[in-house]
Amino acid sequence: MARRRGWGGNPPHSDEEAGRRIIAAAVELVAETGGAVSLAEVAGSLGVIRQTVYRYFPTAEALMRAVAIASVDEFLDRLTDHVRGIHDPAEALTTGAVYTLDAVAHSPHLGVVLSPSSAHNREMASEEARAFGMRMIERFDVDWKQHGYDEASLRELVEFSLRIMLSFIVAPNDPARSPDELHRFLLRWLGDAVAAQRPRPTQ
Incomplete structure (x- = not known):
């Protein structure tokens, strides 16, 4: 149940979708802040725990490269x-x-x-x-x-x-x-x- 409360109540149906949504959230945050963002910040914007984002992007550097x-x-x-x-x-x-x-x-x-x-x-x-x-x-x-x-x-x-x-x-x-x-x-x-x-x- 906890997982369903994340992702805006609409959890992804595949790993590919999860990765795309993480990148999209990071793109939005980078545009707002004008700089690099942490995995915790991206997780917070998606309503998931940091370990969820870490599963797809082991470092903030890897996520920023994807952005x-x-x-x-x-x-x-x-x-x-x-x-x-x-x-x-x-x-x-x-x-x-x-x-x-x-x-x-x-x-x-x-x-x-x-x-x-x-x-x-x-x-x-x-x-x-x-x-x-x-x-x-x-x-x-x-x-x-x-x-x-x-x-x-x-x-x-x-x-x-x-x-x-x-x-x-x-x-x-x-x-x-x-x-x-x-x-x-x-x-x-x-x-x-x-x-x-x-x-x-x-x-």
Whole structure:
């Protein structure tokens, strides 16, 4: 009976449903607080004991990772709209990087994992992060093949860009530098990185 009093009186019918509802509750709490939340806080919002949440997510860190993953598709949709129509690779990459850094700074769903206080910032160039980066860059209206990129070189560009963004997360941009100034700064140096793969003229 005690279990039925939890979950708002409507207990989940499967482990998959329970996991989804825990993540949804955590997403709501993160949006309200603007930061990481504990397993106890999520359990309290669902009306269950902490051990119930612990069964599905052994640590708050694991739950926060799930929260970020749940937010990825929505972020990528917004990013796609933001970079639509930009065909120049350097401009697209720079615009995407600036937009992502702003999202990390202002969106708790992404910031929880990628903020300097999170252990996950050390993993921004991990395989998981690179896969996320590839999903980002594939949303751009850029013909990467035309600019000399195959899959291997595109993955290297993604890794390089992630490492640049990580540096701004660990040491945030100077508030005195405007978004336009940051854009110009990144365009100058990321632009050179993009051009490094410029096709060589045929003999």
